[in-house]
Amino acid sequence: MTTRPRRSFVTLVVLWVIVLSSAVLSIVQASSFGQATSGREALARVRAYWAARAGVELQLAVMEAGTQNPDPDDAFTLIEDLDAASAGDLDGATFSIMHSLETGDYDGPVDAHSKININRMTFDDLMTLPFMTEDVADAILDWIDADEDPNVLGAEAGYYQGLPFPYEPRNAPIQSYQELELVAGVDPWYVRGEDWNLNGILDPSENDGDASPPHDNADGILDAGWSAIITCDSIDGGLSATGEERLNLTEAGESDVAARTNVTAEQAKVIVDYVTLESNAVMSDFVRRSLAQLQATIGGAQPGAPRVQSLNDEQLGALLNECTIIRDTAAPPAPGKLNINTCDSQIFEYLPSIDSALADNIMAERDARRQGFVSFADLRSIPGMNNNRLAALYDLVELRSNVFVVTSRGRDTGTGIEVEITTSIDRSTLPARIMSVVIR
Ligand SMILES: [Ca+2]
Ligand SMILES: [Ca+2]
Ligand SMILES: [Ca+2]
Ligand SMILES: [Ca+2]
Incomplete structure (x- = not known):
């Protein structure tokens, strides 16, 4: 997928939200003028509130656009789009979205992941x-x-x-x-x-x-x-890197698996059989062991059948991106994993199972990739990586983020009065969902 049509789509979304918010603001002002004998301050607060709301709506719209029409080749596109949509002017009010880290103040929301x-x-x-x-x-x-x-x-x-x-x-x-x-x-x-x-x-x-x-x-x-x-906000799972519902291997057909992940019919059969027969199967099993090893745990190949091919990096990456194993579909989604593309290097100090040498190697490899890690197979380039380490890493980290925490500050231009909204937005399902709201 090229980036160009996606960009113009996001720009359109941004413009649409601004126009809509300005319209709401004009209506609010028109109807408030009649009653606003209580003062300029109350009206300014209303204006600041709607400006802050517009910022939240804008971020939500950009998240939805980036989910429906993702850029599978760049781990940072959505973050850049959200940062680019972090300020706006409405009629008589402005909004800005920012956050502070130890290294300073930054535009855009906080990535919960x-x-x-x-x-x-x-x-x-x-x-x-x-x-x-x-x-x-x-x-x-x-x-x-x-x-x-x-x-x-x-x-x-x-x-x-x-x-x-x-x-x-x-x-x-x-x-x-x-x-x-x-x-x-x-x-x-x-x-x-x-x-x-x-x-x-x-x-x-x-x-x-x-x-x-x-x-x-x-x-x-x-x-x-x-x-x-x-x-406490991040959520695991969500849509695949290509913006589709993930294929649940507990109920998927072999041909669906083959179509989504580009594996052969023989490989798809082993994948589906393994998940069906092994009740504790998890996705990282496909990283830790070869398909032939997994097949051996469920009784081995038919007599005389050729040995099943191991997954190549592209197939493994697609399998991990496009598929999932969910046995209880009614259970709430699991807490989210750490996004290895957006986290700070210091964060590994709080995950003692990732030693400092591995953490340094992960960061060096990430810095060498302008578009970040877009597939789990990319992590194989990290020095010292092997199947067991990659499988362990898969259980801790993620390459994309579902939840962002937006603090949008609306400001009435005339009085300087501000209203701030902090909200966490989840894009693991569409439409995106607002999970919590605090207004100050
Ligand atoms: Ca504060
Ligand atoms: Ca103080
Ligand atoms: Ca301080
Ligand atoms: Ca207990």
């Missing part, structure tokens, strides 16, 4: 977080696990029921930073650091020392505590 989803973290992973102690790590794991048996130093319902204001652990994945703060021993200061309002931006009160709450070191750098490292 550039952080580690806390719901995927092991005890050893959790212990790498600043200020973490064994009792808090155990309590976080207890909050997430389905059982009611406390870990050695953990806490289950019995503990929370004994509090002055009792509540119960979710016993399922944590859904927000605010929920994480309910876990025994978790201090909001660990979670938020200086980003007290959790908007991902270094606000004036977060950079003035103790002149106003919260406490901060006024160094011009946002130290966002755990919220800079972990997320």
Whole structure:
């Protein structure tokens, strides 16, 4: 697919949202003037709100356009499109979308997949977080696990029921930073650091020392505590790199598998048979072992049949991009993986199963590719990579992102009054879905 038609499509989407938002704003202004004896300020707030809303709608529209019409050859196209759609002018108001990292302020939304989803973290992973102690790590794991048996130093319902204001652990994945703060021993200061309002931006009160709450070191750098490292928002799965529903190998026919992944009929038969007969089959099995090895685990080839060909890199890449294994289709999607294209190199410090030599090699290889890693087979170029390491990596990392957190700040031009909306948007299914909204 060439990039040109896709670009003009995105531009069209951007223009359409701006026109639509301006129209809404004009209607709001016209109808508000009649009632707005209560003052200029209320009207300015309305204008700023609708400008912020326009920013959110614009980001959502760009995400949908990039999902329906993806660029499979460049891992950064969607991110660049979102960044390019991070500011706009409406009638009497503007909006801007930005976020702060330790290295400064950047246009565009936060990629939730550039952080580690806390719901995927092991005890050893959790212990790498600043200020973490064994009792808090155990309590976080207890909050997430389905059982009611406390870990050695953990806490289950019995503990929370004994509090002055009792509540119960979710016993399922944590859904927000605010929920994480309910876990025994978790201090909001660990979670938020200086980003007290959790908007991902270094606000004036977060950079003035103790002149106003919260406490901060006024160094011009946002130290966002755990919220800079972990997320609760990212979602696994979603549409394939080519923008299609993934083929579920538990119910797919051999010819469908062959058509989507360019494997031979013999290879497709082994793939489908293996997933059908091996109830614990996972996608990384196709990375870890050859098709002949997988075939041997389910009884081997028919007598006299030729040995099945191993998947080449292109076929393996297509299989991992286009297919999935979901046994319970009613189950909620799993927490998201880390996007190896968009994460910061420092993030590997919090994934101890990826040692520093491998982390350095991953980053060097990524930097050498202008378009990032677009297929899992690309990861084979990383020095020291072998099938077992690649399979382990597949279970931790992803090449694309489903969820972005948008902080859109609307500003009334006349008064300077601002309204800010922070929202997480999920494009793992279409239409894209707004998962949470905070308005300030
Ligand atoms: Ca437990
Ligand atoms: Ca902030
Ligand atoms: Ca302060
Ligand atoms: Ca600071």
